Amino acid sequence: GAGVSQSPSNKVTEKGKDVELRCDPISGHTALYWYRQSLGQGLEFLIYFQGNSAPDKSGLPSDRFSAERTGGSVSTLTIQRTQQEDSAVYLCASSRNPGLTYEQYFGPGTRLTVT
Amino acid sequence: DQQVKQNSPSLSVQEGRISILNCDYTNSMFDYFLWYKKYPAEGPTFLISISSIKDKNEDGRFTVFLNKSAKHLSLHIVPSQPGDSAVYFCAAYNSGGSNYKLTFGKGTLLTVNP
Numbered sequence: 001g002a003g004v005s006q007s008p009s010n011k012v013t014e015k016g017k018d019v020e021l022r023c024d025p026i027s028g029h030t031a032l033y034w035y036r037q038s039l040g041q042g043l044e045f046l047i048y049f050q051g052n053s054a055p056d057k058s059g060l061p062s063d064r065f066s067a068e069r070t071g072g073s074v075s076t077l078t079i080q081r082t083q084q085e086d087s088a089v090y091l092c093a094s095s096r097n098p099g100l101t102y103e104q105y106f107g108p109g110t111r112l113t114v115t
Numbered sequence: 116d117q118q119v120k121q122n123s124p125s126l127s128v129q130e131g132r133i134s135i136l137n138c139d140y141t142n143s144m145f146d147y148f149l150w151y152k153k154y155p156a157e158g159p160t161f162l163i164s165i166s167s168i169k170d171k172n173e174d175g176r177f178t179v180f181l182n183k184s185a186k187h188l189s190l191h192i193v194p195s196q197p198g199d200s201a202v203y204f205c206a207a208y209n210s211g212g213s214n215y216k217l218t219f220g221k222g223t224l225l226t227v228n229p
Contacts, residue, residue, distance in 0.1 A: 004158070033216065042119070042204060042219035043159070056214040091158055098215035102147050102208050106158030 002026065004107035006092050012113045013082055021077045021110045025094030032075050033095075033104060034067060038088040046090075049075060050098060082114045118142045119207050121220035129228055134192040136223050138205030141186065145207035149217065150179060150190050153202045162203075163190070195227045 005024045013019050025032050034046040045059040049069040060066070064082075069075040079086055089111050093104040120139045128134045138148075146167040151159035165172040165179045165188065172179050178191045192199055202224050206217040 031215065035217075035219075040221065042221040043206075043217070045214075045216040045218070048214040048216060050215075056216075058214065059216070093158075095215070102149065102164065102210070102215070103161045104217060105161065106151075108156065108158045
């Protein structure tokens with residue numbers, strides 16, 4: 001079946017502009033996660049959605065970052081007034097039943113470059 | 116404060132030999148551990164996992180060992196193949212947590228030489 005898809009694959013933007021990153025999780029997966037990987041770093045948790053529950057935003061680095069998940073499926077991560085330190089690969093993952101199964105399935109990521 | 120540490124940024128081995136990738140963690144609440152493999156320009160793919168109630172899990176050429184008292188786990192690949200060349204991430208999970216997030220190490224780049 002189809003895996004997690006993300007778009008765009010690459011995004012170059014000027015400092016101060018807003019960007020939107022999109023994630024389509026695996027069909028039937030109730031949980032969706034956003035992570036980011038900065039150069040030379042591991043993956044850093046950003047936000048978690050589970051069903052219709054309020055998202056866990058504890059990993060978002062600043063109030064310039066926000067995310068939504070519409071209809072329990074597609075998610076968009078928005079970064080307002082981008083800064084150079086926002087440059088990273090943004091990865092989306094989904095899982096079927098968090099708490100019962102622990103594997104998360106990742107998309108290919110969006111490489112964001114802020115110039 | 117890094118809760119999951121992979122202290123070797125890179126490892127090079129010969130084809131056919133054993134690759135051993137190490138991972139240490141500090142948070143005693145972690146009770147499930149996973150290894151992911153990542154090729155350039157692709158997302159991480161799940162490789163193998165282990166629950167804290169076990170000390171070994173094997174899947175084909177891949178074996179993960181867990182030493183809870185030392186807060187240490189390792190991934191063994193035998194025999195190593197050139198296609199195994201990738202970045203390997205160790206990740207940990209607290210099943211009692213509120214968000215089921217994975218906490219990742221920084222990764223180890225494995226190069227298997229023909």
